[in-house]
Amino acid sequence: MSDPIRIGILGASGYTGAELVRLLAGHPDAQIRVLTANQQAGQPMHAVYPHLRSMDLPDLVTWEEADWSALDVAFCALPHGTSQAIVAQMPAGLKVVDLSADFRLRDVDTYAAWYGKAHQAPERQRDAVYGLTELNRTAIGHAGLVACPGCYPTAALLALSPLLDAGTVEPGDLIIDAKSGVTGAGRKVTQGLLFAEVGEGIHPYGVGKHRHAPEMEQELSLAAGADVRVNFTPHLIPMNRGELVTCHVRLAGDATAGDVRRVLGERYDAEPFVRVLPEGATPATRNVRGSNMAEIGVFPDRLPGRAVVVAAIDNLAKGSSGQAIQNMNVMLALHETRGLELQPMFP
Template sequence: MIKIGIVGGTGYTGVELLRILAVHPEAQVQCITSRSEAGVPVADMYPNLRGHFDLAFSEPDPAVLAGCDLVFFATPHGVAMRMVPELMAAGVRVVDLSADFRIKDLDTWARWYGMPHEAPEWAANAVYGLPEVARNAIRQAQLVANPGCYPTAIQLGFLPLLESGLVDASRLIADGKSGASGAGRQGKIGMLHGEVGESFKAYGASGHRHLPEIRQGLAAAAGQPVGVTFVPHLVPMVRGIEATLYAELTTADDFERLQGLYEDRYRDEPFVDVMPAGSHPETRSVRGANHCRMALHRQEDSKTVIVTSVIDNLVKGAAGQAVQNMNVMFGLDETLGLKAPALLP
């Protein structure tokens, strides 16, 4: 059994981790922390977990966390980087669901997150945890930076085109839409149902903090700097991300070959589903599941390839991918605890 600690367990990603780990046959949650809710039984806050966990939230205790095999951080940005060095010294493995270790250029990180980075040596050594790209490095990693939700859907959608060099890497467009749970569980007026319902808007159009992470991942796939325009949108649903991606072909490749390119790239990936060309993946088809579904489109007499990519922002975009990374790190079947199909309706 893998002894698990979760730091910051009261948010949506924390409870999603608990939901997944409750049925994971090789994971045992030893502790789950929350400074604000210390002493409160987990099942009192999240009644869906009654009968699955007898734990109560506790204050973060480095000594207790050091007794775990792996610790998940489901905390606001800036928390993990202060606690991780001590856990690393104790030999604990970590999957960080915040952005603290995702971006390698720490000046860029500080500019977007508004604080200096406090663990630069570990930022340099962290493995970016997109299993479809870095599986071998994840197996050996002590610290894995779990990708963000938008970056997951966007990178998976663009990867085959960039890896094959078939598109102009300087002219990529990512149009993303997310449900309200992507903003977290904090009480914010802008996230109230009366504010979000019956409305649809763009945000962060002048620049969003996921942009440098997206840029970094796509540049690695392309083997060169990329130019990407990313605009996120808030839609009136609880969970789910849809990313519509646009890229300009630089060759005369026929559309059938592009479809084959995607099918070949993801043939052995358990959590990426390339749908038939012309399909329109729906967010409800991945709700509660660790899958990314995508489909290719190309309009008549156009050199623009359109990729539509959907994930559940709390699962493949957060907690599910974190458990997938844990499975890889400990040499388990990568799908363990993650085989449940999506919820419909």
């Protein structure tokens, strides 16, 4: 594109907002015009995130002060439940990429049941497209509003959706054991996220009732062509970023772990951001840190008729901000990897 893509970021003071800024710094077509953060309005971005001091960025403003009509794309990096009312007021021609859960669930009654309040923009929900790029690319390319998946669903759906679509695993026996770094909980002052509370330990949360479960079930049911329920348990790991999802599956018919690896390999062979590892290689969060990459490994279980599928992503990149930029590229008919060619950081 000859003219820069004029971008606004709502919720720029959160971790996903800052990650959007960091990644967009390497996007040759992007120009950040608006950054909102109501509690820090009036401050420069580097006052909130000193590591961004070298970037030429607009000062933070309230979302009410933002001129959305002067933008091409708005990224919403706000807490769950706060994007809907704002998106409903945006100009009709503005491309919107929402990183929250506000538009992920297609059924507004399901949203109300899991998030405790009625959907505030049901008319926009009808237009929203689920934004797991690798599995919904065509629809994203025609969308005006994209709902980026949660970080846990991103990893789990990349690992499982092709297998259900191919009939390689049984849809009635899916166990998802997931672990994420503390940035997945957002940048808020909470006792349970203090260093002394999180460090040197690991604990599950949202056991049997985590809000990402219905999102996974919505998309896995589409892949299977039948109603799917999952056993999903997330855990908090004392690291800043990264996510590892271990999926225990029952093989269908005479399928083997080798068949699982073959199906995933064929599905993602041409994908720039998904690596299906060779037999015996283990995915690790350190191998995708800071990048938009996902790694998937497949292992035969010691229990007959079962396999283990492991996926690793960076929860702030492929699990959130990186995927959001990937979706923007598709929405604007840019090369999908534009601005996302960063290699993982190691160590």
